Amino acid sequence: MTTHSTPPPDTTAITAITVENVRKRYGDRDAVDGVSLAVRRGEFFGLLGPNGAGKTTLVEIMEGLRQADSGTVRVLGQSPWPRNTALLPRMGVQTQSSAFFVRQTAREHLATVAGLYRHDRAAADRTLASVGLTEQRDVYVENLSGGQRQRLAIASALVHDPELIFLDEPTAALDPQARRDLWEVLRALKSEGRTIVYTTHHLDEAEALCDRVAILVGGRIAALDSPHQLVTAAGAPSRLLLPAGRIPVEDADAIPGVDRATVQGGSLVLETAAPGKVLRAVDALTGLDGVMTRTATLEDVYLELTGAAGEPAAHPHSTES
Missing domain, CATH: 3.30.70 (Alpha-Beta Plaits)
Structure with a gap:
């Protein structure tokens, strides 16, 4: 019991993100419908769901790019909205539609991004190497392939050494070998104690990388647990x-x-x-x-929950966060 002489526990020490009953509506559609979850510090947390399930909207609310209609969000102990510039150096963000300085080389682009966060050019070289773009460092961004641009977008989110990283479909344009190479980059980041929030349609990837996943259907959380526990509980x-x-x-x-x-x-x-x-x-x-x-795999659980109709369902896989 909490008394006046016993302060409540400092959850910010163990929680990177707390989302409580967040809602966001567009017209007559609830994009995010009462979502509550907590992402622990150092956790690799996946957001899964079909197109239109509310993943990107929820991530943008966490990032401070979009205002929730109601509910509360705390990121690294602070509110991300109104746009919180104090959080920006602590977060790395890779979006589905990343912007580039296309008339610069890959190294120049990354050095420019690093400079915005007061990091030196050496940070650009280290990050290019970490995502496998060292050989393309002198290639103009506009001449990079789609997969190489995707890796450069991820490098742009990592170059300033953030403690919390948001990755939205980071491997969407990568070939199988490049995907596996990036997995190792992400595992290394997690081993350094960083927190990663990650959306993907590659369920094998989520099963291999994530500590926990939340499956969103129709703007609601249909299941939240570790991939192993979700598969075990499914009985597939x-x-x-x-x-x-x-x-x-x-x-x-x-x-x-x-x-x-x-x-x-x-x-x-x-x-x-x-x-x-x-x-x-x-x-x-x-x-x-x-x-x-x-x-049975996480894909079996996902298909059972999402179904053909794409409607949320009460399900024993759902757990409290």
Whole structure:
């Protein structure tokens, strides 16, 4: 119990962002509808959801780029709105539509951004290296490829060494190898104790990187927890994939423990909540050569929550933040 002689705990010491009952409406549509969450310091926090779910609006409210209609937001212990210039050096922001000094080289652009925050040109070189653009440092921004511009946008958010980083679809234009390279950059930033708030449509990426994720549907949080806990709570079936034709579908459907057997993409797919039991049965019938096992993933949870209609639903995955 809090008394006059016992001050309340200083949550800013452990919480980077606190959002309480935030709402934002455009016309007759609730873009953000009563969202509450807390992002811990040093946490890699993901915001997931279909297009129009409210992710970008919520992030812009956190960044101080947009005013909420109601509710409260605290970022690093301060209110980001009205535009709080004291927070700017402490935050790095990469948006979906980043602006560049296109008539400068990549290094000149980044040095200009670093200078705005009173950092030297060496910071530009270090950051270019961290995102894999050292070889393009003397290339004019207007001549960079789309993926290279995306990496430069991320470098612009990192060059002033912020403690809180907002990344909005950072790997959207990157090829698979560049995506994986950036993963290592992001993991290194987290290991340094930085807080990262991150939106993506790449669910494998969110599962690999995020400590916790919030899944937004229709402007509301439909689920909030670690990817592992969300997948575990979902109870989604595992899938065993066999070469098609090895076992007739009707025989596979009769195997004890198989919930459903279908043919998909040249494979016989067995859905089951008891993969060990089904594997033993398949081994006895035909052997395990060529059999693959796929466990439930964050994508299964996401698809269950978002659904075809895109409407929020009460769900046991939802937790208090």
